[in-house]
Amino acid sequence: MRETIFVIFMLCFFLIVSAADPSSSSHSHHDHQQQEPTYTKFVVNATDLPLEDYYDYIIVGGGTAGCPLAATISHSARVLLLERGGLPHRHPNLMSQEGFLATILAANAHDPYSPAQSFTSDDGVPNARGRVLGGSSAINAGFYSRADPDFFTRSGLQWDLNLVNESYEWVEREIVFRPHLRTWQSAVRDGLLEAGVAPYNGFTLEHAKGTKIGGSTFDERGTRHSSADLLRYARTSNIKVGIYASVERVLLASSSPKSSSRVSAIGVLYRDLTGRYHHAMVHKEGEVILSAGAIGSPQLLLLSGMGPRPYLSSWGIPVAHHLPYVGHFLYDNPRNGITIVPSVPLEHSLIQVVGITDSGAYVEAASNVIPFASPPYSVFIRTPSSPLYLTVATLIAKISGPLSSGFLRLGSTDVRFNPVVRFNYFNNPVDVERCVNGSRKIGAVLKSRALNDFKFRNWLGAQDFRFVGPALPPDQDDFLQMADFCRRTVSTIWHYHGGCVVGRVVDPDLKVIGVDSLRIVDGSVFSVSPGTNPQATLMMLGRYIGLKIIRDREKNK
Structure with a gap:
């Protein structure tokens, strides 16, 4: 049932189906290529990397945090950035707003060329x-x-807020744009204000209670920008980026010839697409940094022998360092909402407006135009080739920060297979209450005058919405009915975090506790959610930690 609901939501949440783009394919690395970004001059396929080489820093994961981190450190040291996937501009669907849904629906668990890897949680x-x-x-x-x-006060890190601000600005100069609101987003903005989500803060990149327009990483032409674009800031003579490089484990050695009780990261073992193994090693004062995300980083620690001793032993993995909380305190922000077919045509839009409520929930919206091929012999369509278009619009609520936590465990000793994850949505009653608050706010927006134009008139002359998939319960004052709606329609908004949290697995400098020369810089270290979308803070984190590493290197010199 839940998977059926998810498919309905996905088909109606955001964008165009892949059938609308004949060039789209999970193997789109063979398709039309966008203009090559400047950073590709130092990107190589892992098959062309040496079987063994030495670097000052090896960063595992060229993702949201890993790219700005590598670009920054390259100004002070020799860096190798290893990414298991390929280049974004070689996937046309990735590079446009209209391709979002096609990319998510085409996500493949095992195809190394698929830019999105699917997994289904134990939930x-x-x-x-x-x-x-x-x-x-x-x-x-x-x-x-x-x-x-x-x-910044609850995350467990000791932040230099001036450096935080500088790091955000560094990201924003390159890849952040002001979106232009059209029909649906404008109506939702007005509806949120009618529903009491005040004040109106206009366009701002700051987190602010009330209703606001946020930034977008899609530019005015609808072209995507991502953390990969931040690699243009790198010092080209000091950086190498290996793509299609699947890191299998962190290589460890005794930190001291006199003591075998403490270990140190000395490099990584990775495999290229042909199956050949490569060793990337770090110099004496260097570091291995995991930026493989909330799923990848805890998985790599476990496969490398860092985790709970009894659990690793049960898998036959030699225990290098007992770390009992690896894979624990894993969180995902649940998403709930409704989808309507509006009575008037709408443009396509991604999330641009957000209502940050004072009751623990955020309300956001999207609209899309889904084309369907017309039947070959249609009574209603004069030209057989004319497509039919269905416009759908969504209102969604996300709780501000889940208290319900789950865990990650291995599904295989092969890093290419997803680990098993469970998020335990709504285990904590506070999360249920926040979801009910957010869902009620959606109901209030639907009742606003701003959304009247999207209703249909029925045969009795009354006006109402036409829902696709589940609608809100009729009695939204009934807490039990609303809580049931939350549990029954729960989906993800892809903001999972945790698994290597500060104070349990890493220290406030993000160094792995009890292991030398190993650090983790990604969302796995967060036990609290940064806010409406974590990508801004993760890119900032990469820049921020990179600058701190450079400063520490200069001090040590």
Whole structure:
């Protein structure tokens, strides 16, 4: 049932179906290519990398945090960035707003050329991971907003807020744009204000209670920009990016000849598409940095022998370092909402407006035009080749930060297979309450005058919406009915985090506790959500930690 609901939501949530783009394919690396970005001059297929080489820093994962991190460190040291996927501009669907849904629907668990890797959690909710340079910032809906200020006091890191601000600005100069609101987004903005989500903050990249227009990583032409674009800031003589490089484990050695009790990361073992193994090693003062995301980083630690001793032993994995909380405290922000067929045609739009409520939920919206091929002999369509278009619009609620936590465990000792994850949506009653609050706010927006134009008039003359999939319960004051709606229609908004959280697996400098020369820089270290969308804060984090690493290197010199 839940998978059926998900498919309905996905078909109506956001964008165009893949059938509308004859050039789209999960193997679109063979298709028409966009203009080559400047950073491709230092990108090589892993098959062309040496079987063994040495670097100052090896970064595993060219995703949302990994790309800005590598670009920054390259100004001070020799960096190797290893990405298991390929180049984003070689996938036309990735590079446009209209291709979002096609990319998600075509996500493939095992095809190394698919830029999105599908997985379904133990909760039964389908999900996706980025598998392309740029990571999930290259497959997402493009919404950009800085973190909730509370995040910086609750995240467990000791932040230099001036450096945080500089790092955000560095990202924003390159890849963030102001969206232009059209019919649906404008109506939702007005509806949120009517529903009491005030004040109106206009366009801002800051997290602000009330209704606002956020930034977008799609430019005015609708072309996507991602963290991969930040590689243009790299020092080209100091960086190498290997694509289609599947890192299998972190290589460890005793930190001291006199003591075998403490280990140190000395490199990584990775495999190219032909199956050949490569060793990338770090110099004496270097580091291995995992930026493989909330799924990939804990998985790599476990496969490398860092995790709970009894659990690793049960898999026959030699225990290098006992870390009991690897894979624990894994969170995903649940998404719930409704989809309507509006009475008037709508343009396509991704998330641009957000209502940040004072009751623990965010309300967002999208609209899409889905084309269907017309029947070959139609009574109603004069030209057989004319397509039929269905316009759909969505209102969704996401809770501000889940308290319900889950866990990750291995599904295989092969890193190419997804681990098993469970998020335990709504295990904590506070999350249920927040979802009910958000769903009720959707109901209030639907009742606003701003959305009257999207209703149909029935045969009795009354006006109402036409829903696709589940509608809100008629009695939205009934908490039990609303809680049932939340549980029954739960889906993901792809904002999972945790698994290597600060204070449990890494210290406040993001160094793995008890392991030398190993650090984790990605969303797996967060036990609290940054806000409406984590990508802004993850890109900032890559830049921020990169600058701190450079400063530490200069001090040590």
